[in-house]
Amino acid sequence: MMDHDIPSIRLTTNLASLYPELCEVIRLFLGDIPISPDEGERTLTHTHEEKDGEWIEKAAFAGSVTKTHAVKAVYGGLEEKRTLKRAAKTVLFLLMSEEMNRMPPWGSLTGIRPTRLVYEGMSRGMTLDEAEKWVQDEFFVSKEKASLLKEIVTMQKGIIDPPENTFDLYIGIPFCVTRCAYCSFASGEIGNGKLTEPYVNALIQEIRETSAFMKKMNLRLRAGYMGGGTPTSLSAEQLDRILQEAMHHFPDAAEWTVEAGRPDTIDEKKLLTLKKNHVDRISVNPQTFNDETLKVIGRRHTSEETLNAFRLARELGFDHINMDLIAALPGETFSDFERTLSIVTDLGPESVTVHSLAIKRSSKLHEQLTVQGASHNQADCETADNMIRFARETLTKGGWHPYYLYRQKYMAGNLENVGYAKRGKACLYNIGNMEETARVLALGAGAISKWIFPRERRIERAPNVKNIEEYISRVHEMTERKKKLILEDEGT
Numbered sequence: 235m236m237d238h239d240i241p242s243i244r245l246t247t248n249l250a251s252l253y254p255e256l257c258e259v260i261r262l263f264l265g266d267i268p269i270s271p272d273e274g275e276r277t278l279t280h281t282h283e284e285k286d287g288e289w290i291e292k293a294a295f296a297g298s299v300t301k302t303h304a305v306k307a308v309y310g311g312l313e314e315k316r317t318l319k320r321a322a323k324t325v326l327f328l329l330m331s332e333e334m335n336r337m338p339p340w341g342s343l344t345g346i347r348p349t350r351l352v353y354e355g356m357s358r359g360m361t362l363d364e365a366e367k368w369v370q371d372e373f374f375v376s377k378e379k380a381s382l383l384k385e386i387v388t389m390q391k392g393i394i395d396p397p398e399n400t401f402d403l404y405i406g407i408p409f410c411v412t413r414c415a416y417c418s419f420a421s422g423e424i425g426n427g428k429l430t431e432p433y434v435n436a437l438i439q440e441i442r443e444t445s446a447f448m449k450k451m452n453l454r455l456r457a458g459y460m461g462g463g464t465p466t467s468l469s470a471e472q473l474d475r476i477l478q479e480a481m482h483h484f485p486d487a488a489e490w491t492v493e494a495g496r497p498d499t500i501d502e503k504k505l506l507t508l509k510k511n512h513v514d515r516i517s518v519n520p521q522t523f524n525d526e527t528l529k530v531i532g533r534r535h536t537s538e539e540t541l542n543a544f545r546l547a548r549e550l551g552f553d554h555i556n557m558d559l560i561a562a563l564p565g566e567t568f569s570d571f572e573r574t575l576s577i578v579t580d581l582g583p584e585s586v587t588v589h590s591l592a593i594k595r596s597s598k599l600h601e602q603l604t605v606q607g608a609s610h611n612q613a614d615c616e617t618a619d620n621m622i623r624f625a626r627e628t629l630t631k632g633g634w635h636p637y638y639l640y641r642q643k644y645m646a647g648n649l650e651n652v653g654y655a656k657r658g659k660a661c662l663y664n665i666g667n668m669e670e671t672a673r674v675l676a677l678g679a680g681a682i683s684k685w686i687f688p689r690e691r692r693i694e695r696a697p698n699v700k701n702i703e704e705y706i707s708r709v710h711e712m713t714e715r716k717k718k719l720i721l722e723d724e725g726t
Contacts, residue, residue: 341374406678
């Protein structure tokens with residue numbers, strides 16, 4: 235068996251196109267270690283052969299037993315690429331699992347949308363139960379995680395596929411009062427606020443310009459979502475201007491969400507502004523109810539401020555509130571997480587999103603770990619897993635049900651983020667965006683529009699520049715990017 239503390243891997247393969255995917259399989263077991271084709275503490279070799287109509291994949295560490303996995307060769311189009319990738323990843327997974335004597339809960343999956351596999355199985359004629367079993371057998375996903383996928387697909391029934399003549403709208407507000415230590419989003423601290431007014435003006439211009447060609451295509455808005463950053467870091471007047479423009483140019487949405495995520499940015503005037511503009515879903519995100527942890531992760535608010543913000547929103551008539559929690563935060567024990575979850579369930583929000591901490595390379599926390607050499611005291615894999623399992627059990631028992639899921643690189647315990655909701659309270663935007671079934675028109679700095687071309691079975695993206703000042707000066711160019719992409723859908 236291998237030493238769990240291998241500092242680096244030399245990986246060789248005769249399928250260079252699959253090198254990144256093979257690296258991801260290794261990192262399921264060894265984390266974010268250096269992997270190179272030229273040098274490393276241990277050498278791992280993958281080879282691909284074709285013989286008698288089969289693809290034969292082999293993987294071995296130097297001086298170790300060789301693992302072999304064979305599949306029927308498939309030639310042509312997407313299926314060839316998919317089958318080859320899965321076969322190569324599978325043999326590497328089998329080798330790593332034996333060497334490390336460990337089976338990750340999500341098996342060989344490295345992608346962010348595992349629900350897609352259940353839908354793929356069903357598209358092949360399987361029942362939901364058969365697709366659940368197929369995911370376990372084919373990809374080594376644990377029974378617990380496969381059951382979670384089944385629950386999510388059940389919750390999405392009837393709302394996963396938007397009407398053909400609709401789109402979803404994302405409006406990005408790239409400002410926060412402070413930057414959280416784990417944050418990797420394209421947002422910045424609001425500082426003296428000198429960029430907020432020019433940004434709002436640019437955003438309104440983008441709303442007006444994009445609405446013109448959306449009307450030309452006779453498309454209507456299904457779900458609107460304002461995220462960030464922290465939208466409520468803007469003033470009530472600025473929020474009002476943006477929302478009035480959005481509601482005027484993209485009317486009659488079935489759902490509107492605004493992330494009022496930071497409790498220290500929420501006040502009565504802002505909440506009344508959201509209410510006036512028909513926003514029916516907001517987020518009030520504690521992340522944790524441990525004040526010491528809030529300081530460590532760079533949140534400027536206290537637990538008491540979170541409670542006050544939630545109660546104020548309730549008093550003002552908001553009947554769909556989401557709360558975000560993060561498992562495995564620095565220094566937190568299972569008891570800390572248990573207490574946070576208990577407070578949340580007592581408050582009774584309509585939806586709860588449970589995240590596993592992901593330490594992204596662009597975050598302050600990653601810098602503290604790798605550059606400054608500081609300790610982050612993150613919970614170990616077993617504790618993180620217990621937190622996530624406890625959240626699922628507690629929330630399900632309390633009447634919340636999982637309705638969407640996504641995974642990220644470098645997550646604690648190789649786990650997942652799950653959105654839970656009361657019956658009838660699943661967020662349409664979250665489902666359509668995460669499952670990539672909804673066309674998304676995205677406005678603002680760093681926002682990425684995703685347009686689905688169902689006949690060609692492809693998705694194209696049009697990103698806006700991330701830099702706020704660049705966005706302000708080039709907003710018309712951002713509009714033209716989307717216009718070129720979206721009007722292609724009609725061949726115009």
